[in-house]
Amino acid sequence: MTKQAVADPASRGQALTWAGEFADPAWELAYQEHSWPELSRLIRLSAMIGGIMFFAAGVVDYLAMGPGRAFLLCQAARLASLAVAMLPWAMARRPAYSPNISWAVLAMELGFGLTLALVVGHKTAGPGTMPSTMIIMVVVFYVIPPVRLAALTLGGVVVSALCLATLGLTNHGVDFKYILNTALLMVLVNMFGVLLVGRQNALRRRSFEQMRRLADAEGKYRLVVENAVEGIVVVDEDRVLYVNPWVEHVTGLPRERLIGRPFTAVIDPDDRQSVAGSHARRMAESRAYGAKRFRVGAVDGRLAWVEATGVFVQWEGRPAALYFLSDITDRLLAEEQERLNQKVEAAIQTAGAACHELNQPLQTVLMQAELIMLALDDSHPLHGRMSRIIEAANQMARVTQRLNRITSFHTKVYIGREMILDLERSTAEQPAAGAPPAPPEAAT
Structure with missing residues (x-):
């Protein structure tokens, strides 16, 4: 797998490079981008504090050595350590440079080497050099996350060798046993620092990976919830704690105006009491909620x-x-339309049956009335009455004809509030297919 690099805005134009610490390059680059700036600030601060404390321990040197050549050499070494410890801070403040962890490592290991050399060689005494400086250095070692531990180990060996050479040239330690013991302690301290650094780096990477997995899982969960085709609402005793975009779309209110409000605020007033009571009972019983419509x-x-x-x-x-x-809403409208269609079908079937049952007796009435009319003179007292009978029979024939043409279901108000079938709106212009012909109207 090839190394990858991305631009890091926090590092002032410097590119982040995958160094193989993570199996996933994207995770390592994200780790460097989001975690390293804060760690770099911590490293610079710790190096500066350690350098200042290491230099301030020169007071103990003066009390132990007095104002002699050895004291001046120790102060020169301490001043050099302070300068190196301050270098990362100075470089970080310049826009043209980015923090260099190697300088912080060099400053700490130099402080370790000089401190141990002076203590082992019995050149200084008292608590000024140890344990304060050692504690600071160990803490700084603990928080450093180097890209490669091999580079830190090599740097520790090189710095230890330089410290030993400096001590030998300044006659701080000419005894072979002294030099050997000092070198051994330096190697042990450096290896201890490497072990701590590696352990801390592993813990940080493990924690980062867990947080990244959690963030990925949360992102997937949020993606599903935010794009769900159903509404999702979280409610405590009476307040809205969370809503997804579906609820915003239905209510027309943004999420900020919904969260924190009573959940019944968007419910129709006629349904609020019922919904609130059901919610209160379920919350008291701490159990699942059945389907409820409102x-x-x-x-x-x-x-x-x-x-x-x-x-x-x-x-x-x-x-x-x-x-x-x-x-x-659409489902209820469809159900209402289905019920209406059933009513229409029932009305058509009823009308067809009624027409069938009425048509034959009506034909008989009309035929008999016409025969009677033929037998009566115009001056006969029953002639007018028979004419009205024939007219009423013809009107009934027209009604049965309309009943056979019902294609929809409409009602109208009849005597106040009672609703009856509206034949004018429920019948088509043309007779329904298969409808029997209307009976002929007799001339009066």
Whole structure:
């Protein structure tokens, strides 16, 4: 796998490079980008504090050595350590440079080497040199996350050798046993520092990987929830804790205006009491919620029927209800249309049966009335009455004809509030297919 590099805005134009610490290059680059700036600041601060304390321990040198050549050499070494410790801080403040961890490592190991050499060689005494300087150095070692531990080990060996050579040239330690013991202690301290660094780096990487996995899982969860085709709402005793975009779309309100409000605020007033009571009972019983239908109002005045099911959950350490909402407005409209179609079908079937049963007796009435009319003179007292009978029979024939042409279901108000079938709106212009012909109207 080839190394990858990305631009790091925090490193002032420097590129981050995958060094193989993580199996996934993207994770390592993210680790460097988000974790290293803070760690670099901690390293620079620790190196500066350690350098200042190491230099301040020169007071103990003066008390132990007095103002002699050895004291001046020790102070020169301490001043050099302080300068090296301050170098990372000075470089970080210049826009043209980025913090260099190698300088911090050099400063700490130089401090280690000089401190141990002076203590082992019995050139200084007292608590000024140890343990304060050692504690600071170990802490700084512990927080450094080097890119490669091999580079730190090699640097420790080189710096230790330079320290030994400096001590030998300045006659701080000419005894072979002294030099050997000092070298051994330096190697042990450096290896201990490498071990601590490696352990801390591993712990940081493990923690970072866990946080990254958690962030990935949370991102996937949020992707599913935010793009769900159903509403998702989290409610505590009476307040909204979370809503997904579906709820925003249905209510027409942004999430910021929904969260923290009473959950019944968007429910139709006629349904609020029922929904609030059901929610309170389920919260008290801490159990799942069955399906419940109610109306939700939008800011533009629209009403949407929703069906809610829910479960009892713990949300941020407190009991809450997780509701899943489905918009059933279209389904209810379809059900209402189906019921209306059934009414129309029943009305058509009833009308057809009634027409069939009425048509034959009506034909008989008309035929008999016409025969009677033929037998009566115009001056006969029953002639007018028979004419009205024939007219009423013809009107009944027209009604049966309309009943056979019903294709829809419409009603009208009759005597106050009673609703009856509206034949004018429920019948088509043309007779329905298969309808029997209307009986002939007799001339009066």
